[in-house]
Amino acid sequence: MLVPVPVLVVAAALIGADGRVCLQRRPDEKAHGGLWEFPGGKVEPGESPEGALARELAEELGIALDLGSLEPCGFAADGGLVILLYACRAWSGEAAALEGGAIGWFAPDALSAQPMPPLDYPLASQVCRLLSQGHI
Numbered sequence: 799m800l801v802p803v804p805v806l807v808v809a810a811a812l813i814g815a816d817g818r819v820c821l822q823r824r825p826d827e828k829a830h831g832g833l834w835e836f837p838g839g840k841v842e843p844g845e846s847p848e849g850a851l852a853r854e855l856a857e858e859l860g861i862a863l864d865l866g867s868l869e870p871c872g873f874a875a876d877g878g879l880v881i882l883l884y885a886c887r888a889w890s891g892e893a894a895a896l897e898g899g900a901i902g903w904f905a906p907d908a909l910s911a912q913p914m915p916p917l918d919y920p921l922a923s924q925v926c927r928l929l930s931q932g933h934i
């Protein structure tokens with residue numbers, strides 16, 4: 799049976815100097831409104847995953863990622879969506895919620911306590927595990 803090509807989404811676990819991780823609260827009027835997710839968005843035709851992530855984080859948070867510091871740290875998928883998650887410790891600028899919603903910085907073991915879209919729970923666990931093992 800043929801199934802549609804899944805939508806490719808890239809997202810970042812921004813890790814601050816104090817070890818806390820950034821989540822973004824989706825605006826109420828959007829799908830998954832009010833839930834906390836890793837900042838990012840859909841990869842557009844002609845973009846690389848890293849290029850799309852840099853564009854999304856510039857648009858959403860006003861920061862410029864250091865692409866060399868990106869570490870692939872997991873993926874999650876359902877029928878229609880694949881999310882690639884990168885860890886990132888280096889960027890320039892001060893992150894702010896520029897497109898509505900809000901941002902927050904959370905201790906790794908508090909990530910999964912936030913209400914999230916379903917695919918984000920395994921991603922948050924993976925971030926927490928990799929951080930505790932010193933891999934990201």
Ligand SMILES: Nc1nc2c([nH]c(=O)n2[C@H]2C[C@H](O)[C@@H](COP(=O)(O)OP(=O)(O)OP(=O)(O)O)O2)c(=O)[nH]1
Nearest residue numbers: 807808809828829835836837838839840915917918
């Ligand atoms: N950025 C991001 N998106 C996620 C996460 N988890 C999750 O299910 N998603 C979903 C929500 C959206 O359907 C899609 C991301 O696409 P997007 O952010 O560009 O889309 P959007 O709905 O905000 O805006 P639009 O382009 O559809 O108008 O992936 C996550 O951790 N980060």
